[in-house]
Amino acid sequence: MKTKTLSRVEREALALSNDPILVKMLEEERVEADEVDMRLFAKLLAYLKPHKGLTAVAVALSLAESLLMTLPAYIVGLAIDAVSKAGARDGVFDGILTAMAAAVPVSQDGPTSLIIAFGAILLAAWTLRWVIAAVTTYLVQKLGQHVVHDLRVDVFDHITGQGLAFFHKNPVGRLVNRTTFDVQSLSELFSDAFAQGFRDVLFVIVLCVVMFKLDFTLSILIVGSFPLLVGVALLYRALARPSLRTMSAIQSRMNAWLAENIAGMRENQLYRRERRREAEWYSLTQAHQASIYRVVQAWAVLRPGMMIVSALATSLVLIVGYGRVTEGLVTIGVLITFIEYTSRVWVPVRNLAEKFNIIQNALTAGERVFNILEQPTTIKTLSTADPNLKVVKGSVEFKDVRFTYPRTTEEVIKGISFEAKPGEMVALVGNTGAGKSTIVQLISRFYDASEGEIRVDGRLVTDFELPNLRAGIALVPQDVVIFAGTLRENITLGAEYPDETVLETLKAVRGEILVTRNEDGLDQVLEEGGRTLSAGERQLISFARALLVNPPIIILDEATASIDTETESLIQEALVRLTKGRTTIVIAHRLSTIRDAHQILVLRHGQVIERGTHPELLHRGGEYAALYQSTRAQSS
Numbered sequence: 001m002k003t004k005t006l007s008r009v010e011r012e013a014l015a016l017s018n019d020p021i022l023v024k025m026l027e028e029e030r031v032e033a034d035e036v037d038m039r040l041f042a043k044l045l046a047y048l049k050p051h052k053g054l055t056a057v058a059v060a061l062s063l064a065e066s067l068l069m070t071l072p073a074y075i076v077g078l079a080i081d082a083v084s085k086a087g088a089r090d091g092v093f094d095g096i097l098t099a100m101a102a103a104v105p106v107s108q109d110g111p112t113s114l115i116i117a118f119g120a121i122l123l124a125a126w127t128l129r130w131v132i133a134a135v136t137t138y139l140v141q142k143l144g145q146h147v148v149h150d151l152r153v154d155v156f157d158h159i160t161g162q163g164l165a166f167f168h169k170n171p172v173g174r175l176v177n178r179t180t181f182d183v184q185s186l187s188e189l190f191s192d193a194f195a196q197g198f199r200d201v202l203f204v205i206v207l208c209v210v211m212f213k214l215d216f217t218l219s220i221l222i223v224g225s226f227p228l229l230v231g232v233a234l235l236y237r238a239l240a241r242p243s244l245r246t247m248s249a250i251q252s253r254m255n256a257w258l259a260e261n262i263a264g265m266r267e268n269q270l271y272r273r274e275r276r277r278e279a280e281w282y283s284l285t286q287a288h289q290a291s292i293y294r295v296v297q298a299w300a301v302l303r304p305g306m307m308i309v310s311a312l313a314t315s316l317v318l319i320v321g322y323g324r325v326t327e328g329l330v331t332i333g334v335l336i337t338f339i340e341y342t343s344r345v346w347v348p349v350r351n352l353a354e355k356f357n358i359i360q361n362a363l364t365a366g367e368r369v370f371n372i373l374e375q376p377t378t379i380k381t382l383s384t385a386d387p388n389l390k391v392v393k394g395s396v397e398f399k400d401v402r403f404t405y406p407r408t409t410e411e412v413i414k415g416i417s418f419e420a421k422p423g424e425m426v427a428l429v430g431n432t433g434a435g436k437s438t439i440v441q442l443i444s445r446f447y448d449a450s451e452g453e454i455r456v457d458g459r460l461v462t463d464f465e466l467p468n469l470r471a472g473i474a475l476v477p478q479d480v481v482i483f484a485g486t487l488r489e490n491i492t493l494g495a496e497y498p499d500e501t502v503l504e505t506l507k508a509v510r511g512e513i514l515v516t517r518n519e520d521g522l523d524q525v526l527e528e529g530g531r532t533l534s535a536g537e538r539q540l541i542s543f544a545r546a547l548l549v550n551p552p553i554i555i556l557d558e559a560t561a562s563i564d565t566e567t568e569s570l571i572q573e574a575l576v577r578l579t580k581g582r583t584t585i586v587i588a589h590r591l592s593t594i595r596d597a598h599q600i601l602v603l604r605h606g607q608v609i610e611r612g613t614h615p616e617l618l619h620r621g622g623e624y625a626a627l628y629q630s631t632r633a634q635s636s
């Protein structure tokens with residue numbers, strides 16, 4: 001049983017959520033989290049390359065900020081030593097700070113003037129740090145946003161180049177998440193983790209240099225507390241990690257669950273499942289809550305734990321330092337500086353532990369994003385393609401074509417051959433699942449045939465550049481996709497056509513009613529998914545799209561299946577105009593529409609079982625004749 005390998009938090013989440021799909025998500029999350037490796041950093045850094053200048057400035061400013069951060073405690077110690085004339089000391093900044101203090105014009109005499117001068121320098125140092133921190137923060141965020149932008153563009157560009165198999169493997173929700181949320185978490189990795197972590201590390205290094213120059217023994221005491229601090233941070237990581245992973249899996253599940261149940265609210269209400277769904281949601285959020293508690297518990301215990309380590313270091317520095325002061329080895333000012341430093345060194349370590357959550361999320365997000373980016377484009381223009389080749393005449397020929405869907409084993413097209421000469425109509429009929437839609441998708445190269453040859457204008461489809469091939473073919477699918485936007489945009493799909501052309505095209509497919517029924521005409525806004533249109537109206541828009549392109553080849557995939565009998569004659573007329581003078585491959589639901597086809601192929605399980613013209617097949621009295629009789633019986 002797989003559940004045996006689950007951690008305690010994971011089992012608890014499963015018990016609370018009572019959700020079978022969560023198991024899968026937990027497993028996925030674990031695989032993804034474990035796959036994070038160092039190459040990811042290299043890939044991410046590549047995205048900084050175009051912004052070298054900005055990156056260099058950010059790095060330089062971070063260094064300056066780290067230097068400035070060590071100054072306040074230092075200045076205080078130095079000032080105390082200066083006024084109490086504590087004797088010799090030789091720290092990194094002693095010379096320059098003393099010189100600066102002397103240069104500050106103060107009217108008072110003696111110690112007061114010195115204190116005022118050092119106070120002024122202290123204020124100046126803080127002000128400068130504030131300015132630098134402001135600029136650095138801005139630059140780092142800007143860099144992060146540049147990376148987000150570039151990544152988003154890359155991810156979408158990559159997605160647009162993919163074949164249909166890619167979209168079957170990667171559901172819409174996943175791809176949307178990758179391009180939005182995941183890329184966003186990556187930007188947090190840049191601005192929070194990378195930048196902050198880099199500043200923290202720089203600070204610790206600068207601090208060490210400054211400390212060791214002041215006093216070796218006291219420095220060793222502070223540096224000695226580092227392993228303890230890191231140990232506490234690692235302990236937190238170990239305790240929090242399974243919970244964070246679980247939390248992230250539950251979050252994914254909650255997103256998916258919500259999307260499904262909001263979209264399916266009609267079904268939930270119709271079948272009165274509201275209470276049940278509420279209970280499911282309650283359980284999911286409860287599991288989420290529980291997983292957060294675990295992280296919070298770990299943090300609640302370990303954050304004060306770090307403070308104890310820090311307090312331990314401070315008392316040691318105090319005790320040992322006092323001894324050294326009485327022996328005259330260090331001044332009282334140096335001791336004060338050190339005591340202040342002990343309370344500062346643990347901040348970077350705490351930062352890193354605190355950011356662990358973000359870093360972990362971002363790294364997994366990064367893995368996912370690059371996983372998408374690294375999926376190869378399977379359907380693309382071959383290097384052997386002829387760029388001048390265009391579809392002109394429009395003949396289509398299949399020769400012994402076989403096809404198996406990617407990641408499946410069963411062959412769905414088993415040796416299909418046929419030919420459609422320019423201007424001819426070939427019809428495909430057969431039961432659901434016979435392979436009709438698959439065949440027509442092969443012509444536009446949404447998939448590549450596994451075996452055999454598919455030719456257009458006598459040339460292999462792979463001899464064309466992909467855009468040239470597709471420019472010659474219009475596919476009218478059964479399920480028309482309507483985009484949120486104007487009627488015009490839905491017909492032109494963003495291309496530039498004069499309004500007259502669009503209107504003429506609509507008229508030609510008998511779709512003028514769409515324009516005249518609304519006073520906004522072509523400017524009327526259609527809703528996403530075409531919710532405000534009937535199936536027949538959506539179909540007319542789809543016809544207009546195809547006709548506007550005016551291609552030599554037209555493919556109709558059950559274009560009349562969802563049309564009511566009232567609009568049928570309208571659509572029928574539209575179809576005649578659409579297919580006139582073009583090579584047409586039609587998948588017919590209503591056999592009445594294909595009586596004039598030059599050839600009809602009857603398919604079953606990916607094979608042609610009968611072929612001929614309508615009269616020939618009727619005369620033969622086989623499968624087609626039976627099918628024809630049954631549809632006639634239905635419609636009468």
Ligand SMILES: Nc1ncnc2c1ncn2[C@@H]1O[C@H](COP(=O)(O)OP(=O)(O)O)[C@@H](O)[C@H]1O
Nearest residue numbers: 168405408412431432433434435436437438439
């Ligand atoms: N993306 C896909 N991945 C795997 N199998 C598929 C895919 N699309 C369709 N199939 C399978 O291929 C066979 C033929 O489907 P299809 O061409 O859509 O049939 P038809 O259009 O004749 O109803 C069916 O068995 C179907 O389950």
Ligand SMILES: [Mg+2]
Nearest residue numbers: 436437438557
């Ligand atoms: Mg189909």
